[in-house]
Amino acid sequence: MGGPMAPDLNPPAAARDFLASIGWGDAEIEPIAGDASFRRYFRIVAPGRHAILMDAPPPHEDPRPFLSVARWLTDRGFAAPEIYGEDLERGLVLLQDFGNARMRETVDAAPESELRLYEEAVRLLIRLRDHAPMDLPPYDLDVYLREARLLVEWYAPALGLEVDVEGYDRAWEAVLGTLPPPGVTVLRDYHAENLMLIEGAETLGLLDFQDALAGHPAYDLVSLLQDARRDVPAAVEAAMLDLYMRTVGADDSFATAYHVLGAQRNAKIVGIFTRLWRRDGKPRYPTLCPRVWGYLERDLAQPALAPVAAWFDANIPSHLRGDPIELTR
Secondary structure, three states, rough: OOOOOOOOOOOOOOOHHHHHHHOOOEEEEEEEEEOOOOEEEEEEOOOOOOEEEEEEEOOOOOOOHHHHHHOOOOOOOOEEOEEEEEEEEEEEEEEEOOOEEEHHHHHOOOHHHHHHHHHHHHHHHHHHOOOOOOOEEEOHHHHHHHHHHHHHHHHHHHHHOOHHHHHHHHHHHHHHHOOOOEEEEEEEOOHHHHOOOOOOOOEEEOOOEEEOOOEOHHHHHHHHHHHOOOOOOOOHHHHHHHHHHHOOOHHHHHHHHHHHHHHHHEEEEEEHHHHHHHHOOOOHHHHHHHHHHHHHHHOOOOOHHHHHHHHHHHHHHHHHHHHHHHHOO
16 A cells, blocks of 8 residues: 555646636636545636636546535525536536635634534534435445445454454344434535535535435434534534434434434444545544544444444454554554
C-alpha cells in the first residue's frame, strides 16, 4: 500500500468547454475540498455570480442518482442545490453554490447555536417523514448485512484478528430482522458536515445524498446524532431523540430501531474508515474510529443488541477497539 496521494487540484479537461456551453465561459475555476470518493468539487466564479462544479467522472462515479434525488427534494420544498447544467457523459454538473457556512463549523465556532441547529436538522427529518419515499432501492436486510460486514472485511484483518464471520452475520440477522419495512427516503449521510446554512433561507441546505435509499426514518437521525466526524454530546443526542419521538408520536420500538441502526452504521463506518486507510492511502480516517467505537459501544449496551454485543465481546476485545493505525504500531 502506498502513501496518501496528493489531491488533484486541476479542473477536468472538459470543464472549460462544458462551462462555455451553458453560459459560464467567463468564469474562474477554483478547487475546493473533495470527499472520500472519486468526486471532486470546484467553485466557479463569474462576474456577479458563482456556482459549484461537481466532477463525478465515469466509470467511478455516476451523477444521475444525485440529480434525481436533488430534483425530488426541491420539488417537495427541501433545499437541495439547483441544477444549472449537466454533462452526464463526462460526469460534470454545475450546481447552486450554498456558500461555506456548514453546520459543523458554525456550531464549533458558536457552541450556543448547537441545540438550535440540531433541532432545525431534526425538524427537517420530521418533514421528510411526511412524504412517501421516492422510487429507490430498499434499505433492507441484505444491504444492512453487506455494510456491517465491512468491519470484519477490513478492520479485523488490519489488526490481524481471525473472527467468526458466520456468527457475525447471524447476530446481525437476529437484531436487524426485527426492523419494519422501508418507510421514508433515507439520505444516508445526514450530518453536520453535509448541512449548510444558506443566507436568507428558512431551512438547512442538503448535500451528499446521492446514495439515498428507501429505509427506516431512524437511520438519518442516528447519522446526525452519532456523527463520526464531530462529538455530539450525549445530552444533545438524548434531547434530540426525545424531540423527534415526541413530535412524531413514536413508541419505544423507534428508540430500539435507532440503536440497532446506530450499531449497524457505526460498524460499517469503522470498516469504511479502515478501508480508506488500507486501500486508498487516506490515514486521516482511522483517527476518527475511536469516536465511532464509542458510539458503537453505547448502542451495543441496549438489550436489543445483546446478540451483536456478545459477538464483539467474543471476537474483538475492548482494548482492540480504536484507531487501527495506532493499534498496529
